[in-house]
Amino acid sequence: MVKKFLGILSLTLTCTLLGVVNRLESAEAAACDPTACQPPKCFCPSVNPPGGLPLEKTPQFFLLTFDDSVQEGTLKVANSLIGKRKNPNGCPIRATYYVSIQYTDFSLVTQWYAAGNEVADHTMTHPQDPFDDEIIGCKKSLNAFAGIPNGKIAGWRSPFLNWQPKTFDVIAQQGILYDSSTTALTDDATWPYTMDYGLYNDCWKGFCDTTIHPGLFEIPMAAIIDDKGTPHLMDPHLDGTPDVVKGWLQDNFLRHAKQGKTPFGLFLHPAHLNQLPGVPLAPGATDPAKNLQMLEEFLDWAVAQPDTWFVTSQQLLEWMKNPVPADQLKDFAPFSCQVPKIGKEICNGLDDDGNGQVDEGLVQNCNFNTVVWNTCYGCPSENPSLANPVPKGGDRFRVPTTCDSVWWDPIANQCLCQDANCAYTDLSKPVGNAGDNSTNAGGSNKGTNNGQPNENKKSGASSITSSNTMTLIPGFIIASIFMQWIF
Secondary structure, eight states: OHHHHHHTHHHHHHHHHHHHSOOOSTTOOOOOOTTTSOTTTOOOOOSSOGGGOOGGGSOEEEEEEEESOOOHHHHHHHHHHHTTOBOTTSSBOOOEEEEOSTTOOHHHHHHHHHTTOEEEEOOSSOOSSOOHHHHHHHHHHHHHHHOOOGGGOOEEOOGGGOOOHHHHHHHHHTTOOEEOOOEEOSTTOOOOEEETTOOSSOGGGSOGGGOOEEEEEEOOEEOEEOTTSOEEOSOGGGGSOHHHHHHHHHHHHHHHHHTTTOOEEEEEOGGGGOOOTTOOOOTTOOOHHHHHHHHHHHHHHHHTSTTEEEOOHHHHHHHHHSOOOGGGGGGOGGGOOOOOOOSSOOSSSSOTTSSSOSSTTTOEEEEOSSOEEEESSOOOSSOOOSSOSSOSOOSSOOOOTTSOGGGEETTTTEEOOOSTTTOOOOOSOOOOOOSSOOOOTTSOOTTTSTTOOOSOOOOSSEEEEOOOOOOOOOHHHHHHHHHHHHO
16 A cells, blocks of 8 residues: 555655644644634634534535646546536536646636636645745736636645645735645544634644634545545545445545534545556556546435535635525525626637537637647746746736626627626735736736736747647656556
C-alpha cells in the first residue's frame, strides 16, 4: 500500500500522508464556545446537524471535488461522473473543481462554471509551498481568461494539502470564503465550521492555535476508512480493486449518514481516471476505465439514497447558514438550476442557440508555441505566469463587476441580463497585488474590468477563432505514470 502511495507522488503523496497521521496533543485551538459562536456568522465544529435539525430531517450532502488543471481529458472525466444524474429537485448534481492554472484550458473552465458547477483556487503552478502570488495569481487568471466573477471564486485547496498558517492569512486577506485542505478521520469528521477559534483538524502540525480567522470556513476532507481501519483520502480507487473500493465507499457513506449526516466527500484527481493514448499502464495498475465505471456505479447508488444532495462547497455553506429541512429543499433557491435563455451564441460556455454546440466559432485559440489554450476573453500578449498572471493584450471585453459571465457577451461588450432574477453585482474584496496587472473585483481597473478591453490590443499569441482544445500533455501526469512504474 505504501508503495502505491509513492507511485502517485507527483499529485497525491502528501495528500494521503496528511490523511493518515493522527492528531497529536500539542497546539490545539481553544474550545469553541457555542454560546458566543452563533450562526450564521460563526459555527463551532460539530458532528450534529446545523440549526438543531433532527437527523431524520437533515439532508445527506455529497461533496464531489476535482483537483488540478482543466483539460479536455480531465473535464471529460468530471462530466462523466456528473452525467445525467439529478438531485431530488430535478437539477443536475453539482461539483467543485479546484483549478491550477498551468496546463489549463480556460474555455473549459468557462463551460464548467456555466453548467452550474463551482470553480475554486488551487494556485498557478501547483507548488509544494505556495506563496502569495500563487494564490492571488490563480484567482486573477481565472477571472480574466475564464470569466469567473471574483466573488464566485470563493474556495481554496492547498496543493498536496500542504498548508501553513500564512496560507490562511493570505486567503482571508483575499476574501476567500472557505478552505478545504485539512483532513479528518472519524472523530474529527465534522460539519464545516468557522475558524473563529482556530482549526479543529490537523492539529498534529502544531498550528491550530495560530490559525484564528473569524468567519473563514473550514470544510474538512473526511477520509475513506477501509475495513481494516486504514484511511484513504484522495483517489481511493488507486488503493484497491474496484469491487473492494466500492464497498469502502458505500460503507463510509452509510457511516456519515449515521454520524450526524456529516457531509460525505469523494476527492479526485481526474488525471488518474484519464488513460492517455499510447501510454501503457503501470505494472499491476487497474485500467482507469474500470475505476471510472466503478465510481459511476457508486454515484448511481449514492444518488438513490434518501435525501441525498450533490452540492458544491459554496452551496453547502449557503445551506448551513439557512438549514432548511430535507423535505423543503426542492424549493431552496441556492440549489435551483436556471439556464439563461439568450437565443444566440455569445461565448459564455453554454449552447445558447440550442444547436448542440458550445460557443461555436467564437472561442479564440491562443498559441504560445509550447502552450496552447482557448478562451472567450481574448488572447493576451504572453502566456499567464506567476510573474504576470494577467498579461495585457487581446481584443475581447472581460466580465465586469456588474454582470455574471453566463449573461456577458465578451465580444459585443454587453450584459444581456434584463431583470432582477439574473442581476449580479460582485461585492467581493479587491484582488491583491500579484504581478503588474490587477483585476479588481471591487472597482475599475483600466483594461481589465467594467467591460473594458485590454490597453494593448496586440497579442503575442497566434490567435485564431477556434473550438480546438488544449493539446499539451501536462508534465505532472507523465511524472505520475512514471512514478507508478518505478514503485
